[in-house]
Structures are given as structure tokens and as C-alpha cells.
Amino acid sequence: MSDERPPTSFQTTNPATEVDLRSYAVDDEATVESTLETAAAQFDSWSDRPITERESLLEGVATVLRDGKAEYAELITDEVGKPIDQARSEVEKCAWVCEYYAERAGEYLQDDRLGAVPGTKTYVTYEPLGPVLAIMPWNYPFWQVFRFAAPHLTAGNVGVLKHAPNTMGCAQAITSIFREAGYPDGVFSSLQIPDDRVANVIRDDRIAAVTLTGSTRAGRAVAAESGEALKKTVLELGGSDPFVVLDDAPIETVAERAASARTLNAGQSCISAKRIVVHDGIADEFLSAFTREMKSLTVGDPADEATDIGPLARADLLEQLDEQVQASVEAGATIVTGGEPLSRTGYFYPPTVLTGVPDGCPAAEEELFGPVATVTSVPDEETAVSVANDSQYGLGASVWTGDTDRGENLVSKIEAGNVFVNQIVQSDPRLPFGGIKQSGYGSELSDHGIREFTNPKTVWVE
Template identity: 80%
Template sequence: MSGDAPTLFETMNPATGAHLATYAVDDEAAVEATLDSAADRFDAWCDRPIAEREALLEDVATVLRDGKDDYAALITDEVGKPLDQSRAEVEKCAWVCEYYAERAAGQLQDERLDGAPGTKTYVSYEPLGPVLAIMPWNYPFWQVFRFAAPHLTAGNVGLLKHAPNTLGCAQAIVSIFREAGYPEGVFSSLQIPTDRVADVIADDRVAAVTLTGSTRAGRAVAAESGEALKKTVLELGGSDPFVVLDDAPVETVAEQAVTARTQNAGQSCIAAKRFVVHEAVYDEFLDAVTQRMESLTVGDPTAEATDLGPLARADILEQLDEQVRASVDAGATVVTGGEPMSREGHYYPPTILTDVPDGCPAAEEELFGPVATVTAVPDESTAVRVANDTDFGLGASVWTADAARGEALVPEIDAGNVFVNQVVQSDPRLPFSGIKDSGYGTELSKHGIREFTNAKTVWVE
């Protein structure tokens, strides 16, 4: 490491600014040992019957539920999300484990194909090896488990590079797999800074890479992985449109809109960030959303009454504030909120912007916090144009009293996930992916579990 490279990571409580813990940065010897262990473990792990790997994953779900309150408290301490949301995150992790524990073998079974007469032809799905998972802080358990549950069960081994502000969660997750009976080396954590990730990607012991993070990080990982000709799956940023048609039940939709924008303090790639509203219901919708945003309880994330906790780090708060200020300077109107709260911790209030001009940050960039833009449109075709007027393409939702009408718009919307009359979400049963600057590759469902396998064509004559 260079002389100015960090030797310690420090985690902080975003609600209070208090120090939580200090973690040593892995030196080169520690990284070598972790990579060796992963590579050495792979052959025995992938040869283990998949029924045994499924049974171990079922045990992981049990460990998660048994320790749910403790794990939720850790998430809240490191990230700042309200405790009920942290508990829901842990529960969702248990669900994805149960989903693949029940279905992985069927999703990976050989697929018979029609070949030449007199031949036996099929595709087998075989694991690739150690997979590096570069994971973010915003859902510090869920993002990891939606990678680990399918891909470890498929026979790969995992190397987690977690965000520095959630290293307590990283260590807890490693412990969960060990407590469930996973052999050492099947799932490990690398405590390294970002500038050392490229060396790990280039290492011959690493077979593939997955990243959930920013578009900028995705470009870097894609370039580094491409240089080494390694498979990647990238789930990147989003600026999801929330399209409200003129027949939508406004009061019900407004309730969903606030949830879609403020869950986890708005720090989600699939949060609804741009409300695109038919002018016939625009005023009613804006009033209803404003009222609900202003009624949210912002405060201590450990208090059960809290709806909105702090942002996860000081730099995230500073960036969001800069984006809002620049947008207002460009002509946007603040309906409610609009500046950091004067209190201890990294708090930003629920905020609504209207009259957002083209070219300003609120129109062009991802706002990673509880800030919504609301735009009036005269008709469906304009709504689709505005929805697609972004470099991102992760999720989108359409709200209407006529589901068939909403479904008819789906082919016109450029996104990896389009939901009609439902908030965009990731679900173990459904494939999840983005297009454009939101990345590529698939997570979850039978499609996701096959991403880090060799789809091997077999011809027997």
C-alpha cells in the first residue's frame, strides 16, 4: 500500500455523529489469504450436492430470524434507517434465502434441447468460481443476501467488498453464514479501500464481479472487468418516474407516492424520484403529497414513531443540499422542505420541487435523498416522453384506475422494471435489472441465479 493509504475504517452513527467502531484495513497478506481460501474452497463447495447447499441456506434464514432484532439494530446504527424498516430488511433477507433453498436445484437443472436426430443435447449450468460482490451501504444486508443466496447455492463462493460505513454489517453477515454451517472460505469479507478493488478484479483467482452502486462506479468496474474478460452484473443508479394518469385515485396514489419517495430516507436506486402527473389531477395530487410529506415524523431512527431517519453520511447530505440549491437557483420552486434540518445528525426533510427546468441537477441527476420533483403533463404521450427523458433506466411505475390502460404504456417506457399500480420493488420471484446508465445483467428469480454460471452446451451422440 502507498504511504498515505488508510489503515483504519471508522463507522459513525448518522443520527448522532457518535463513533461506532474502528476496523483495520486488510493488508496485502490478508487479501492474499482471503483470495487463496476462496479459490481453494471452490472445488469442494461446487462438488457438494446442491441439496446440501440448499439445506445450509435454509439454516441461514433461521439464523437471520433468530437474530432479527440485533441485526436490525446494527443496520439502524450504521445507516440510520428506522428500526421497523431495518427489521423488514432482515426479514426480506430470510425470504430470499428460503426462496432459493426451495427452488435453486430446479432452476439450475439441466435443460434439454432439441438437437439432431439420435443425439442427446442439453444445457448444464455450472458455477464459475469466486465472485467479487461490491456492495453499497443503503441496504447493507439485503444487497448482500440477494447476491449470496442464489450464487453461493449455485456453487460459487463469495468475496464481499462492503461499503466502509457498514463494515459492522459485513462482519455480521460473514458470521451468519459461519453460524449456519458454511465452510470457511465460502463467503468472506475484504476490508479494502476503493483504490485497491481493481487489483482484486484483475486477480486470476476471481472469476466474476457484481456491483450495486453508482453509474460512475459501474463504469470503472465494467472497464476493469472487461480488461480481464470477466463476467459482470451491474445494478446502478436510477431516477425512476412515477406516472400518474388522469383517472388515478389520487388520495390512494399519493399515499403510495410518499412511501415510494421516502423509504430509507429516499436513499434507494428504485425510489420514485420524478412524479409525472396528468394536469387534470396535478393540483389535487400535489396538495395530497405535500400534506403527507409534511406529516412524516423525522427523527431518532430507534424511536418506533419515526418515519424518516437521517441520511447515512455527511457527504451525502452535503451533495443533496448542493443539488437542491443549484436547482432552485436555476428556477425550481420549493413547495416544502428544501434545506438541511438544524439538528444533530445528517437530517434532510421531505422535500418537493416543482417548475424544475431542464439541465439542472434535479432534472439531470439522481437525487439520493427524500426529494421529489413533480411535473405536470397534458397527455399520456407527453408523460411517456418525460418519463424516458433520463439517462437512467432502472424502474418506473404507472398509476391509473384502468390496469389495462397502464399496461398498454409499458412497452413505451424505457426501464428494466415497470410496475402498474404498485411501487417498484425487488422481489426474489421476479428478475430485476436495469438498462441505459442503470446497468445490465439480472438479479433474482431463475434468471438471476444463472448469471454467474457457465451455460454449457452438451452434445452426446
């Protein structure tokens, strides 16, 4: 029997300085009950509002985000160590997704008129489900929340956020943004609870659906709880994206893009290019160019405009990444550059390149959530596809070539929810985003995403 007591507060810490920022009280059961009751009570009136009013309010959210961009970016940098220019870009992208759905939500949710029998009126209407629990991660603490909230609140649902404990400041700021934009209390709210209390919220009858962005392990747990209660879920989980370089690719340009794709947000992204798969004919030249690009990146203070790579977000994440690298080296992998934590204050790990990665080791089988890339050479396209697909994950993939037709011909052979040719994998409000295999299911963004938490109700009038 464990003597460990449940936490009474969450402590946020600056990962670059290891200085504590602020403590946030864990919500007691009465607070959770009040939050859920308010969310449920608001749903009817909120969903009854004309969608044009909801679109207008969302446009106001974009304005609040842009007006407060410097403040919100600094908060992101302080809590998760993201370089300040990347943090500003994250806030800008949140404003963009709000503006996008403020313009397009009504179009995407209009009734579909379908012919059936002459003299009858038949159509499909898209109705909101109710309060949706959004379990969100720390790595993109604003973007992950807004890419959920912008479409689904505008569709008429209400949102209840359960954010990561190390980003409680971001959670409170986001709640304040919706309030400042004029949203009624309870349309968007936040719970400050530990992971072991989430199952009770999922089972609560007032929660209609659940969305999670996080690890595959967390996805299985959420899917099991939600499935038991027959509640709709959308899961965006881990990834170990292949970055396939064919023998006709422009080496220097692609090497630079590969380094960027691997190290954005210190490599802490599900859609980072984690596995570089390159044709034998250019493998040596590419490895030299890629290693040079990785070494050229500046690791340092994320508040400094010159910094390319900040710290990992927490001490345990640094420890886990290093354990994965060392276990892979012990299994036979070779370190080309990097390979151990930097000896300095903060949770810093250098850009790292591994080659000769054997099957079965962590670098081959697991997601490395940090600036560590593996480089594997292959003799032909068929082997490249086989290596790309040899993963439990299926989130994103990219193919790099001087012949776009050649690249596009490989798209149907690669097992992933998103495949980009000559472009870094990214989420875009205009396009659906989601994974397959152990990377989850369901769509976010575009017209596909906004309909995920609606009831496509068939109507027949005779």
C-alpha cells in the same frame, strides 16, 4: 504529488447522533492474498457438493437471520440510520430470499434437455464460474449482499464481499451468519479494503466474475476493469425512477403511495420514485395531497418506532443533496416544502417537494439520493411517457391509473428494466430485477438471476 496516505482503518459512525461506533482495520495485502487463496481453494469442493446440501445450508442461514433479527436490525439502524421497523423488514426479506432459493435453486439449475439429432443426447448444464467479487453499497447493507449470496453461493460459486466502509459492522455480521449456519471457511468471505484497491482484486486471476450495486460512476470503473480481464459482470446502478400519475388515478391513495415510494430509507434507494409525472387535469389536487403526505411524515430518531424518516447515512451525502437542491432552485425550481437540512444533530434532511424544475439542473439530470421529489405536470399520456424516458437512467418506473388496461398499454413505451402498474417498484426474489441505459445490465433474482454467474455448457453425447 499527493501527500495523502492510504487509510489504515475504517470508522463507522451513527448518522443520527454523529457518535463514532467502531474502527475497523484495513486489510493488508497479506490478508487479501490469504482471503483470495482460501476462496479459490474452496471452490472445487464447494461446487462438487450436491445442490441439495447447499440448499439445506442456505435454509439454515434463514434460520440464523430470523433468530437474530432484532440484533441485526439494530446494527443496520446504528450504521446507516434506517428506521428500526424498516431495518427489521430488511432482515426478514433476507431470510425470505434464502428460503426461496433453498426451495428453488435445484429447479432453476437443472439441465435443459434439447433435441438435436435422433440418437444423440443433447442438453445444457449450468456450472458455477468460481469466486465472485461482490461490491456492495451501504443503503441496504444486508439485503444487497443476501440477494447476491443466496442464489450464487447455492449455484456453487463462492463469494468475496467488498462492502461499503460505513457498514463494516454489517459485513462482519453477515460473514458470521454464514459461518454460524455451517458454511465452510472461504465459501463466503469479506475484504476490508478501500475503493482504490478494488481494481487489483478484479484483475486477480482467482476472481472469476464481479457484481456491483452502486453508482453509475462506480459501474463504469468496474466494467472497464472487468472488461479488460474479460470477466463477467452484473451491474445494478443508479436510478431516477418516474412515477406517472394518469388523470383517472385515485388521488389521495396515490399521493400516499408516492410519499412512501419517495421516502423509504430516507429516499436512499435506487428505485425510489424520484420524479413524479402527473396529468394536468389533476395536477393541482395531486400536488396538494402529495405535499400534505410528505409534511405528515415524522423525521427523527431511527431507533424510535414512530419515526418514518431517519437521517442520511453520512455527512457528505447530506451536503451533496443540499447542494443539488440549492443549485436546482438557483436554476428556477420552486420549493413547495422542505428544502434545507434540519438544524439538529445528525444528518437529517426533511421531505422535500420541488416543482418547475428546469432542464439541465441537478434535480432534472442527476439522481437525488434523499427524500426529495420533483413534480412535473403534463398534458397527456404521450408527454408523460416522453418525460419519463427523458433520463440517462432506466432502472424502474411506475404507472398509476384507475384503468389497469390503460396502464399496461404504457408499459412497452417506458424505457426501464422494471415497470409496475399501480404498485411501488420493488425487488422480489420471484421476479428478475435489473436496469438498462446508465442503470446497468444483467439480472438479479428469480431463475434469470441465479444463472448469471454460471456457464451454460452445451453437451452433445453420440
